[in-house]
Amino acid sequence: MKKLLPIIIVFLFFSCVKKSKNASIELEVANTYLEKVDPPNWWVGFNNNRLQLLVKEDRITNYKVSIDYPGVYLKQVHTADSPNYLFLDLDIAKNTKPGKFDIIFKNDSITKKHTYELKRRSFDSNKLIGFDSSDAIYLITPDRFVNGDDTNDIIKELKEKQIDRSHNYKRHGGDIKGIIEHLDYIEKLGFTSIWPTPLLINDMPESSYHGYAITDYYEVDPRFGSLIDYKKLSFELRRRKMKLIMDQVVNHCGLNHWWMLDLPFKNWINHQENYENNKSNWNWETVITSNHRRTTNQDPYASEKDKSLNVDGWFVPQMPDLNQRNPYMATYLIQNSIWWIETLQLGGIRQDTYPYPDKEFMSNWAKAITTEYPNFTIVGEEWSYNPLLIGYWQQGAKNKDQYESNLKSTMDFAMQKNIVNALNEEESWDKGLIKMYEGLANDFHYAEPRDIMIFPDNHDMSRIFTQLKGDVVNTKMALSYMLVLPRIPQIYYGTEILMNDFEKPGDHGLIRSDFPGGWKEDTINAFIKKGLTPEQIDMQIFLSKILNYRKQSKAIQEGKTIHFAPFDGVYVLFRTYNNEVVVHIINKNKTAVTIDLNRFAEMNLKGRIFKNVISGERFIWNETMELKGKGSLLLTSIKE
Structure with missing residues (x-):
């Protein structure tokens, strides 16, 4: 036993050192802060199951990346021109469950961890209705x-x-x-x-x-x-x-x-070389601004030079393109x-x-x-x-x-x-x-x-x-x-x-x-x-x-539109939907005028009752209408 005691002491010493090193590594992993990961989170259940993460961290290209989460597959890791970026291509399977998982970054001496979250979507994307002509x-x-x-x-x-x-x-x-x-x-x-x-x-x-x-x-x-x-x-x-x-x-x-201090690729922005060569004197003289010739998008005769200036030129010197x-x-x-x-x-x-x-x-x-x-x-x-x-x-x-x-x-x-x-x-x-x-x-x-x-x-x-x-x-x-x-x-x-x-x-x-x-x-x-x-x-x-x-x-929201050419300073427009008729009249005459409603006979409105949307006054559509002076008139038909 006395002969084994030195061996046991040495074993325990190195075991403690190993545990101490492992503990420090675990502590480092647990408290790692990556400078940037975009998007900051994502969701399960999209039609497109691909996600690309931008990772920004000092010398991150020296790290190997791994993910272990059911339904999430790391398909490819892309390096950039800057050593401080990685782009991670992920596939997210249709049946992947929402939750958090760790993205592990390892090099020879350091392990870093970023916890990423896939959320459950809170609404049906088919029921997300955008604005339309019913909106103001x-x-x-x-x-x-x-x-x-x-x-x-x-x-x-x-x-x-x-x-x-x-x-x-x-x-x-x-x-x-x-x-x-x-x-x-x-x-x-x-x-x-x-x-x-x-x-x-x-x-x-x-x-x-x-x-x-x-x-x-x-x-x-x-x-x-x-x-x-x-x-x-x-x-x-x-x-x-x-x-x-x-x-x-x-x-x-x-x-x-933030990326202007360390651009990921040599072509991340337009005219990047010009910008990087003139950072210390960035002004109107050094910037290549847009010619604002937007017709170059359609013009069959447009020169390549003009097309490039529109698309690639900077809007203003303070806004990189x-x-x-x-x-x-x-x-x-x-x-x-x-x-x-x-x-x-x-x-x-x-x-x-x-x-x-x-x-x-x-x-x-x-x-x-x-x-x-x-x-x-x-x-x-x-x-x-x-x-x-x-x-x-x-x-x-x-x-x-x-x-x-x-x-x-x-x-x-x-x-x-x-x-x-x-x-x-x-x-x-x-x-x-x-x-x-x-x-x-x-x-x-x-x-x-x-x-x-x-x-x-x-x-x-x-x-x-x-x-x-x-x-x-x-x-x-x-x-x-x-x-x-x-x-x-x-x-x-x-x-x-x-x-x-x-x-x-x-x-x-x-x-x-x-x-x-x-x-x-x-x-x-x-x-x-x-x-x-x-x-x-x-x-x-x-x-x-x-x-x-x-x-x-x-x-107004979805009805048929009919308008009549202006005559004697008066312009009349109709919107119709089923039995609803809206009439908009513009009168530019400074004095009262009487208009002949027979001109609008094709609208088949004779005898219909209308209400003035602004004043509430009622009007029966017959032979003529008096417009009291310059202004607009908005009428809506009343159900009989």
């Missing part, structure tokens, strides 16, 4: 709407640290909580959906209140609130049977996006959109700067979304006054180049301009109301006019009241006409109280002015009509009556 959308710039939580106005860790409501391009403090607290107001006005401009983090040093310079595609800007707040906004809208539309940006990100032709970038962006749809149960996506990214990617992106959510709606921003370009991007278009966008809706800048011009111009054979009439006649070109979005203005253009030169009657005519068209209408916050940018027309900061009553110190409060002028209150009531009527009008 309220567009909000969140920083300028309501400051519901002043404790998050300044976040010391972020680069922009100033709140200054006197400055049009600094942050003012509006947030998600402010929107939630005023959903009753929005609902009572008659809106069924809201579209906030982007709520994701913009950690830029200045002028990023608008949200279009995203610096992390999976993080809510803490100055707007948290992911919990965003989810609550969606829940509160669904509780009211309203929809949340998310403003997304796949064309560009913010210059301070993403290269969607890189397959890893493409997958990242597609998965991000699906992640937000699933997380928030969205009612739609508005995609910024639609004609600027690679158009084949945009088709694949939209198709990937609608494959998972067949009744979902995406609207793309195509700022063009040419109906040919607007129609090109809508799914079902018979394009000569055979391009299929898979995009349900696009934005009708052409009709918006026609309406403004028609109301501002004096009447003649080729000016005035005829422009509205002929603008609507262009609907023959669209695959589905009813799915196109119409609007009086938005966050990038002068307020409609400004465009119409401060004419209240013209503004009412524009709004009432848009709201009865075979379209999806969008109204910008504050239109209901005649907000304007008279001081400096077209100035973005002024267009996006604070909504009165959204801050504790405001002396005017439009939410409760405190301090508003009689004209502002009248416009609130006018718009609300039309919107609330529109909510229950099948004729």
Whole structure:
């Protein structure tokens, strides 16, 4: 025994050392923190069972990866040009159960662990209904709407640290909580959906209140609130049977996006070499900006140079242009959109700067979304006054180049301009109301006019009241006409109280002015009509009556459209559905006129009783109608 004692002591010593080493390894594994894993979680039960994880961690390419979870298969591990990235291709079997599992990363001396979660889906994707022509959308710039939580106005860790409501391009403090607290107001006005401009983090040093310079595609800007707040906004809208539309940006990100310090691939962004060579002097002289020639997407004669400048050029120097032709970038962006749809149960996506990214990617992106959510709606921003370009991007278009966008809706800048011009111009054979009439006649070109979005203005253009030169009657005519068209209408916050940018027309900061009553110190409060002028209150009531009527009008939402060419300064449009008839009349004459109703005999309305949607007055359709002066008239048939 004495001879064995030294051997036993040595064995116990090394055993303890081994246990100690194992314990330290286990401790290291248990407390590993990886810099980034995107998407941060996923779900079981998608049609597409593939998932690609972006993993960001120092020297991660030196690690071997393994996963041991029933139904989850690691198919391939891709390295990047940077040693600090891996891209993991996973297959998730149809019968995989939701739960958490560990992704193990090992090299010769270190083991790291990341716990990943597959969640159970909380709704049937076939029952997720996107916005359509039955909806009316309220567009909000969140920083300028309501400051519901002043404790998050300044976040010391972020680069922009100033709140200054006197400055049009600094942050003012509006947030998600402010929107939630005023959903009753929005609902009572008659809106069924809201579209906030982007709520994701913009950690830029200045002028990023608008949200279009995203610096992390999976993080809510803490100055707007948290992911919990965003989810609550969606829940509160669904509780009211309203929809949340998310403003997304796949064309560009913010210059301070986290990956700009260490780009995964040499072609992650467009003109990357130029950027990396000029980081220390990045300005207008060094950036290769877009030529903004969006027609190069369709032009059969376009040069390759011009095509490249449109697709690859940077929107502005502070917004790097993403290269969607890189397959890893493409997958990242597609998965991000699906992640937000699933997380928030969205009612739609508005995609910024639609004609600027690679158009084949945009088709694949939209198709990937609608494959998972067949009744979902995406609207793309195509700022063009040419109906040919607007129609090109809508799914079902018979394009000569055979391009299929898979995009349900696009934005009708052409009709918006026609309406403004028609109301501002004096009447003649080729000016005035005829422009509205002929603008609507262009609907023959669209695959589905009813799915196109119409609007009086938005966050990038002068307020409609400004465009119409401060004419209240013209503004009412524009709004009432848009709201009865075979379209999806969008109204910008504050239109209901005649907000304007008279001081400096077209100035973005002024267009996006604070909504009165959204801050504790405001002396005017439009939410409760405190301090508003009689004209502002009248416009609130006018718009609300039309919107609330529109909510229950099948004729407006999906009915047949018939209009008659303008005559003597009067333009008449009808919407019909079964026995419901809606009549919209615009009269540009400054004095009373009498119109002959026999001109509209084909509508077969003689003897029908109509009600004025605004005033409630009744009218029997017979031989003539007196229009008392300039303005619009909205009539609805009464069941006999």
